Amino acid sequence: MNYTFQSMTQEQAEEIATTWHYKDEYSFYDMDADQEDLKEFLDAEKRNDSYFIVTKNQELIGFYSFNQITEDTIDIGLGMKPNLTGSGQGLDFLKAGLKFIESNYNPKKITLSVATFNQRAIKVYKKIGFKEVEVFVQATNGSRFEFLKMALLF
Numbered sequence: 156m157n158y159t160f161q162s163m164t165q166e167q168a169e170e171i172a173t174t175w176h177y178k179d180e181y182s183f184y185d186m187d188a189d190q191e192d193l194k195e196f197l198d199a200e201k202r203n204d205s206y207f208i209v210t211k212n213q214e215l216i217g218f219y220s221f222n223q224i225t226e227d228t229i230d231i232g233l234g235m236k237p238n239l240t241g242s243g244q245g246l247d248f249l250k251a252g253l254k255f256i257e258s259n260y261n262p263k264k265i266t267l268s269v270a271t272f273n274q275r276a277i278k279v280y281k282k283i284g285f286k287e288v289e290v291f292v293q294a295t296n297g298s299r300f301e302f303l304k305m306a307l308l309f
Contacts, residue, residue, distance in 0.1 A: 157211055157212060158209055158210070158211050158216075158247075158248075158251035158255075159209070159210045159211075160207045160208075160209055160219070160251075160255050161207060161208055161210070162204060162206070162207060162208075163202060163206040163207055163208045163218060164208075165197075165199055167208050167215070167218075168196055168197055168199075168202060168206070169197065170215075171186060171196075171218060171234070172186040172187060172193055172196055172197055173186075173187070175234070175236065175237050176237060177237045177240065178237070180272060181237075181240065181273070183270060183272075183296060183300075184234065188296045189295050189296045189297070192295065202220075205220050205221050205222055206218060206219070206220045207219050207220075207221070207255075209248070209251065209252070215236065216235060216236050216239055216244075216248065217233060217234055217235040217236055217239070217248055218233065218234050219231060219232065219233045219252050219255070220232040220233070221256060221259075221260065223260065224266070227262055227263040227264055228262055228263070228264045228265070228266060229256055229260050229262045229264075229265050229266070230265075230266045230267065230268075231252065231256070231265060231266070231267050232267070233248075233249070233252060233267075235248055240275075241275060245275075245276070245279040246279055246282060246283070249279055249280070249283055250283070253265070253283065253307075257309075262309065263308065263309050264306055264307065264308050264309070265285075265306065265307045265309075266288070266304060266305065266306045266307075267280065267285070267304075267305055268291075268293075268302045268303065268304050268305070269302065269303050269305065270300055270301070270302055270303075271290065271301040271302060271303050272301075277303065277305075280305050283307065284307050285305040285306060285307045286305060286306055286307070286308075287303060287304075287305055288303075288304040288305060288306050289303075289304045290302070290303055290304075291304065
């Protein structure tokens with residue numbers, strides 16, 4: 156796994172926001188699907204030092220956000236480049252993110268939220284050891300959607 160993590164630049168945020176478009180129901184994850192999310196993603200101050208791009212062999216393959224919720228808990232968000240999703244690379248991408256977290260934050264718990272329809276991602280999270288915590292409904296993308304909160308304990 157030759158993954159490299161670097162703080163996300165404004166140019167990289169704009170590239171992701173404007174050129175990454177997912178197919179079919181996964182278009183839910185397009186940055187421009189929700190204007191509030193897009194505005195936050197493109198705001199360098201709100202992105203601060205919690206967003207990282209991930210490259211493999213010098214090619215941009217994804218990004219992570221790491222938010223310290225408590226001293227012991229990190230909440231993550233992540234996205235893979237659309238043409239790489241569904242290709243079997245998700246597990247290694249997730250392992251790289253967890254390794255980065257352990258090296259830089261030393262948490263006792265990592266949490267994430269995923270749309271319940273995204274069984275492909277949920278399967279990967281469970282394979283790594285994430286457990287289901289709760290299902291909740293959140294307003295986003297102009298409607299209300301069901302999400303699954305998951306947690307991984309160390």
